[in-house]
Amino acid sequence: MNKEERDQFLEEVMVAHGSELVRLAFTYVKNIEAAKDLVQNTFIKCYERIDHFRYEAQIKTWLYRITINECKDYLKSWSYRTEKAVDFLQTTVKAIRPSVEEEWLVKSDRQQMKRIVLSLPTNYREVIYLYYYQSLKIEEIATVCSLNENTVKTRLRRAKQKLKEKLEEVHVHG
Incomplete structure (x- = not known):
């Protein structure tokens, strides 16, 4: 070239x-x-x-x-x-214009979900991000992360479980 x-x-x-x-x-x-x-x-x-x-x-x-x-x-x-990291993921474009209260609740939920996802250990956070936010297939994630496909599946399953536990904790204590 x-x-x-x-x-x-x-x-x-x-x-x-x-x-x-x-x-x-x-x-x-x-x-x-x-x-x-x-x-x-x-x-x-x-x-x-x-x-x-x-x-x-x-x-x-x-x-x-x-x-x-x-x-x-x-x-x-x-x-x-x-250094101390403080920025969060960019929010996605809103399809409809909700009321100020609804907008605040949706934004609050998104920020809370971002905090929870970002609080996961890196190996879980990366598979969640690639799978849900980038819509990569298991085999693509395996290639990107240099992992076995079964390892990706296991990490994804464990990451979902950790997310579920953290969400339940937030709803019980929050």
Whole structure:
């Protein structure tokens, strides 16, 4: 691939996958600015390594793998351990305009669900995010996370159980 083709390819990939990669990174680092920086690193690596991409998997799966690795490296880094994460996932576009009270309740429920999902251990949080928020299939999650499909199924089942327990706890105590 020549430089011009590589530049064009990168631009297309950034437009097609940038937002979803930022959301994916955010589920790991819980900080929107850090997530954006990590995705920028993903695109740099994509640009540098595109000639090594074998097209055995989808480009999206490859980008997810790079992003997850970037996030895991970041989470191990000294800079991460010294900063406090406060940002939450971006809310989705509302289909209808509810009343102020309804809007507050829906937003409150979403924020509570985000807090609960983000409170899960990373190995559960990543499968929940990829399965429910990115609509990836079990086999795609296995590829992205470099896991056996049965491991993904087990983690997903355990993550759902943990979510259920946390939701029940919130409703009993909340």
